Amino acid sequence: MIIAMLKAQWTTLVRDRVALFLVFLLPIIFFSVFAIIFGGSGSDSGGREPAATRVAVLDLDQSKTARSMADSLADMTAVNVLSASELLAPAADDKAADAADPILPSEDDVVRLVRNNTVDAAVIFPDGLESTLANFSGDRPAIKVVYDSANPLAQNMLSGVLQGAAFTAVPDVLVERGLEQFENFGGPFSQQQSAAVEQIKNLLQQSDTGSDTGSDSADNTQAASGTDLSMSNGLVKIDTVSAREALKKDAPKSKKSESAGVIAYYAASVAVMFLMFSMAGSASALLEYQENGTLERMISGQMSISQLLTSHWVFFVLTGVAQLVVMFLFAVLAFGVDLSQPPVLVGTMVMSIVTAMASASFIIMLATLCRSRKQLESISTTVILIMSAFGGSMIPRPFLPSFVRETSKLTFNGWALDGFLKVLWYYDPDSSIFATLSVHILVILLMAAAFFAIAQWRVRRWAIA
Amino acid sequence: MTQPLIAESLKRHFGDHVALESASLELRPAELLALLGPNGAGKTTFIRSIAGRLRTDAGSITIQGIPQKPGGHPEVARHLGVIPQEIALYETLTACENLKLFGTLFGLPRADTEDRTRWALEWTGLEDRSSEPVKNFSGGMKRRLNIACGVLHRPTVILLDEPTVGVDPQSRERIWEMLERLRQDGAAILLTTHQLDEAQQVADRIVIIDHGKTIAAGTFDELLNQSIGTQRQVVMTLAETPVKIPQGFDDLGERQIGLRVSDVARELSAALQVMNDSGLVVNDVSINSPNLQAVFLHYTGRELRE
Known part of the structure; x- marks a missing residue:
């Protein structure tokens, strides 16, 4: 009897393709998605490793110490060192045109690189770094680590690495500083002693250039780096500076506004995901009307199927925009998200509108591709969750592996979240918000148009078979 | 004279399946025409073709003299009212809101929509109950409203699919009264139904289709004459199972025998005399008039179609 029941249930399952998909394929798809995202973080193969932290280096000291420390950073696999001067070459060239000698970019220029997400962090080696190395007095110049609070791990990592690099990258300089102190207190070296010192220094220089122990120890130091972000007690003094706060010269630094920016991103990412879910719910009504004849009745009058679909699309867009507005309003009122700057407000609204348009088109397309409500429910849930994982609704985009970030360019929500990120987080007051978002807006609108065109083509079968 | 609806020799195949082979009908002014057929006979395909929702492989459809085209014709849409079997309403809207919505979708001016909503x-x-959401309505109320939403624009040709399925006798009675009023106002109604007793009672003419073909058309009496004839059937229940069935009688089983008669008064007394002469005791006698069900089974056979 039990076997007969089991057989009946198995036959039922096997004959229900949707149920089969839900039972067997859906978990595999989800597993694969999360394996790609999270597994990629610990893997170093196949281009699935987390994106290397892009660090701009500005060397105002122009010293061997600064160069050695920069080299130590460059040796790390998790760090991609870029020259601030090269990144800012056009701007620097403009300034240099009027000057007799080429000039280095300003600290503000470098901070802006972090602020507008050209790089993830920046290290500024101050003038006088080498001459004050191992000087533990309070007035020594500090290395500045400029970080983006959307990616707070970078500041911890870089601070630790720089301290480690200071110990290992320039041992000859450290010996020289120690011997200088020795001479100050014990009197000058004899000729023989001086010759021995020179020999030791040459040996240290050779071992420095002939080995890669710097990167190893740097990696070790990275692992050991603590939470003391302003390391004034180390071999070098390090100040960590939030790029967001650094550009607000007159405004006091505020942890609240820092976190509010992150919250704004989360508001957008969650809103975009639920935008799709709620629209999928509404779109199932479209299939219900098709199934129960309401749709046929509606188009048997003066309304065409195309108009009917358009009316649903408009409704979805309006409710979608309202949904996003409510989400951002809540973020403003409850979490102090700052949308008071007109360009940020306009940018947020524009992104909300185009995102709602694309979302409406996408979900309506899905509905017209499905044959039943049940099919739409299962397929839309799967697709939305996968797109949200890739697009950055579940894990902030800065932490997504590069492979996932690239793949998300195939999804409208990936572009949407990237656009929201640029408005809410990386907005640069010196550039036009529309110039910043133009590519995103264009791509999202093109996707929306393509989805809607497919939907219009597919829906014809509801009007006439 | 232009008939409200003429469908001629419609053909439609779905792959290897022939849904319509040669389906034809003519709907006359202010007429109630019942379209009958077993399940799978092609009724829905026929109706959907007339409504413009299905392409036909061959044949023609004209509504008030205007050729219907696949996807619908705007002029035809003014004359045509389609009422599906399913409750095609917005459940969360009130009756009034549903009526106004569909009035607007049918292109009625606002003032007219208000008038027609009150009328409906x-x-x-x-x-x-006009202000109550439809989801609170009984099945009969929903079905009445379902019909009303399809006739707000005063169509002259109404396609009705199973208008009384699943409703109680009171609502059924009301629905037939509603349809009669439409007919009196000049609308021609084509309805599909499996309620053969109702079809016999209310339909002016009947069309029977099977296997995608129109196999019979006419008034009930015409169909009767063309098929089983007008004879009544006398059924006698005997006290015991007869050893031999008297000549002219049919063995109906379970101690029942039957006889077809044209003149009940004369032939019934003669039949009872035969029973008496044969020594058979008759416990009960019933006289059955020929009905549409018998005619329908005559044309379409008794085998199950599903």
Whole structure:
């Protein structure tokens, strides 16, 4: 009897393709998605490793110490060192045109690189770094680590690495500083002693250039780096500076506004995901009307199927925009998200509108591709969750592996979240918000148009078979 | 004279399956025409073709003299009212809101929509419930409203699919009264139904289709004459199972025998005399008039179609 029941249930399952998909394929798809995202973080193969932290280096000291420390950073696999001067070459060239000698970019220029997400962090080696190395007095110049609070791990990592690099990258300089102190207190070296010192220094220089122990120890130091972000007690003094706060010269630094920016991103990412879910719910009504004849009745009058679909699309867009507005309003009122700057407000609204348009088109397309409500429910849930994982609704985009970030360019929500990120987080007051978002807006609108065109083509079968 | 609806020799195949082979009908002014057929005979395909929702492989459809085209014709849409079997309403909207919505979708001016909404509420007997969401309505109320939403634009040709399925006798009675009023106002109604007793009672003419073909058309009496004839069937229940069935009688089993008669008064007394002469005791006698069900089974056979 039990076997007969089991057989009946198995036959039922096997004959229900949707149920089969839900039972067997859906978990595999989800597993694969999360394996790609999270597994990629610990893997170093196949281009699935987390994106290397892009660090701009500005060397105002122009010293061997600064160069050695920069080299130590460059040796790390998790760090991609870029020259601030090269990144800012056009701007620097403009300034240099009027000057007799080429000039280095300003600290503000470098901070802006972090602020507008050209790089993830920046290290500024101050003038006088080498001459004050191992000087533990309070007035020594500090290395500045400029970080983006959307990616707070970078500041911890870089601070630790720089301290480690200071110990290992320039041992000859450290010996020289120690011997200088020795001479100050014990009197000058004899000729023989001086010759021995020179020999030791040459040996240290050779071992420095002939080995890669710097990167190893740097990696070790990275692992050991603590939470003391302003390391004034180390071999070098390090100040960590939030790029967001650094550009607000007159405004006091505020942890609240820092976190509010992150919250704004989360508001957008969650809103975009639920935008799709709620629209999928509404779109199932479209299939219900098709199934129960309401749709046929509606188009048997003066309304065409195309108009009917358009009316649903408009409704979805309006409710979608309202949904996003409510989400951002809540973020403003409850979490102090700052949308008071007109360009940020306009940018947020524009992104909300185009995102709602694309979302409406996408979900309506899905509905017209499905044959039943049940099919739409299962397929839309799967697709939305996968797109949200890739697009950055579940894990902030800065932490997504590069492979996932690239793949998300195939999804409208990936572009949407990237656009929201640029408005809410990386907005640069010196550039036009529309110039910043133009590519995103264009791509999202093109996707929306393509989805809607497919939907219009597919829906014809509801009007006439 | 232009008939409200003429469908001629419609053909439609779905792959290897022939849904319509040669389906034809003619709907006359202010007529109620019943379209009958077993399940799978092609009724729905036929109706959907007339409504413009299905392409036909061959044949022609004209509504008030205007050729219908696949996807619908705007002029035809003014004359055509389609009422599906399913309750095609917005459940969360009130009766009034549903009527106004569909009035607008049919292109009625606002003032006319208001007038027609009032008319429809009175016509369906839902005036007192006009502000309630449809989801609170009984099956009969929903079905009345379902019909009303399809005739707001005063169509002259109405396609009705199973208008009384699943409703109680009171609502059924009301629905037939509603349809009669439409007919009196000049609308021609084509309805599909499996309620053969109702079809016999209300339909002016009947069309029977099977296997995608129109196999019979005419008034009930015409179909009767063309098929089983007008004879009544006398059924006698005997006290015991007869050893031999008297000549001229049919063995109906379970101690029942039957006889077809044209003149009941004369032939019944003669039949009872035969029973008496044969020594058979008759416990009960019933006289059955020929009905549409018998005619329908005559044309379409008794085998199950599903």
